[in-house]
Amino acid sequence: MKTIATLGSHCALQLLKGARDEGLRTLLVCLKKRANLYRRFRFIEKYVFVDRFDEVVKTDIQEELMREESILIPHGTLISEVGVDLVEKNLKVPIFGNRWILRWEADRVLKEKLMREAGLEAPSQLKPDEIDRLCIVKLPGAAGGRGYFLVSSSEEFNRAAERLMAAGLIKSVDELYIQEYCVGVPVYFQYFYSPLEDRLELLGIDRRYETTVDSIGRIPAKYQLESDIPLTYIVVGNIPLVLRESLLDEAYRIGEAFVEASKKHVPPGMIGPFCIEGVYTESGSFVPFEFSARIVAGTNLYIDGSPYSKLLYDEPMSMGRRIAREIRLGVERGELDKLLT
Numbered sequence: 001m002k003t004i005a006t007l008g009s010h011c012a013l014q015l016l017k018g019a020r021d022e023g024l025r026t027l028l029v030c031l032k033k034r035a036n037l038y039r040r041f042r043f044i045e046k047y048v049f050v051d052r053f054d055e056v057v058k059t060d061i062q063e064e065l066m067r068e069e070s071i072l073i074p075h076g077t078l079i080s081e082v083g084v085d086l087v088e089k090n091l092k093v094p095i096f097g098n099r100w101i102l103r104w105e106a107d108r109v110l111k112e113k114l115m116r117e118a119g120l121e122a123p124s125q126l127k128p129d130e131i132d133r134l135c136i137v138k139l140p141g142a143a144g145g146r147g148y149f150l151v152s153s154s155e156e157f158n159r160a161a162e163r164l165m166a167a168g169l170i171k172s173v174d175e176l177y178i179q180e181y182c183v184g185v186p187v188y189f190q191y192f193y194s195p196l197e198d199r200l201e202l203l204g205i206d207r208r209y210e211t212t213v214d215s216i217g218r219i220p221a222k223y224q225l226e227s228d229i230p231l232t233y234i235v236v237g238n239i240p241l242v243l244r245e246s247l248l249d250e251a252y253r254i255g256e257a258f259v260e261a262s263k264k265h266v267p268p269g270m271i272g273p274f275c276i277e278g279v280y281t282e283s284g285s286f287v288p289f290e291f292s293a294r295i296v297a298g299t300n301l302y303i304d305g306s307p308y309s310k311l312l313y314d315e316p317m318s319m320g321r322r323i324a325r326e327i328r329l330g331v332e333r334g335e336l337d338k339l340l341t
């Protein structure tokens with residue numbers, strides 16, 4: 001029997017609960033300092049303790065995972081704490097999904113390319129001397145909005161860039177990514193693509209709860225101006241969302257276009273969970289600005305299923321459980337090779 005393994009963070013509880021519900025074995029690569037938390041949950045059967053998550057590529061740890069016939073489920077912590085280089089070159093444990101597409105998520109140039117190929121028009125990128133409207137400036141790395149800031153002129157940008165260089169946060173201005181700010185309400189689509197059924201499923205929708213951006217509106221404008229609170233987008237949680245039903249068809253088309261583009265440009269293409277993130281503007285159009293090529297933490301909302309998963313399944317179907325179901329089907333049909341890289 002296969003073991004579902006993951007790093008103890010991000011959405012590990014959901015993933016391992018889902019695996020257990022599908023009758024698979026569960027293993028957690030757990031930081032020693034988090035043992036107390038994860039020991040509370042009985043669906044975790046086996047632990048491999050580490051001091052740091054990047055130890056997952058150490059030979060003895062990988063051998064232990066292989067002995068258990070583990071399939072590793074990648075999530076945001078694998079990207080941020082282990083990194084795509086080690087995942088591509090040093091991680092021998094099979095991964096559920098396409099490990100090569102993780103680089104396309106982490107690299108802004110590749111990310112934009114894949115989105116363009118999928119017909120997803122992201123807000124335009126500007127050069128420092130082109131800033132003539134409200135722009136959001138993004139720092140390198142998948143840090144979940146940490147350090148992003150807004151500017152509306154080249155002078156303002158140059159001052160901020162100099163401060164960042166003086167603080168040693170960037171080496172050159174070229175590391176900063178300037179994007180037109182899109183006024184709208186954020187919406188995150190949580191998809192699952194099944195290679196076994198050749199079917200896309202929209203399993204949930206959420207929005208993020210970010211500080212300080214979601215807290216500034218809680219104080220009157222007078223104090224906002226006086227206190228000059230820095231705008232940050234640090235995610236502290238997620239809020240469930242349902243979409244107007246008339247927008248659902250477009251949501252499916254967006255996901256399907258992304259799957260098709262990924263097949264063409266990053267073989268074997270998107271496998272399993274992914275997320276497309278953007279805003280709906282005043283004209284009611286969706287402007288995408290990001291994708292995550294793996295499970296997102298917003299799926300933790302729906303451990304017991306979402307309104308959308310309920311329409312597709314007559315049982316509670318979390319993203320974690322959906323992954324485990326696909327793996328179980330892959331084993332039963334002898335088609336696991338279609339799901340792992």
Ligand code: AMP
Binds near residue numbers: 210233
């Ligand atoms: P990201 O790291 O790109 O997912 O962005 C973090 C947060 O920044 C998002 O959740 C949005 O709230 C905000 N954001 C990113 N890009 C834009 C944009 N072009 N326009 C408006 N808000 C954005």
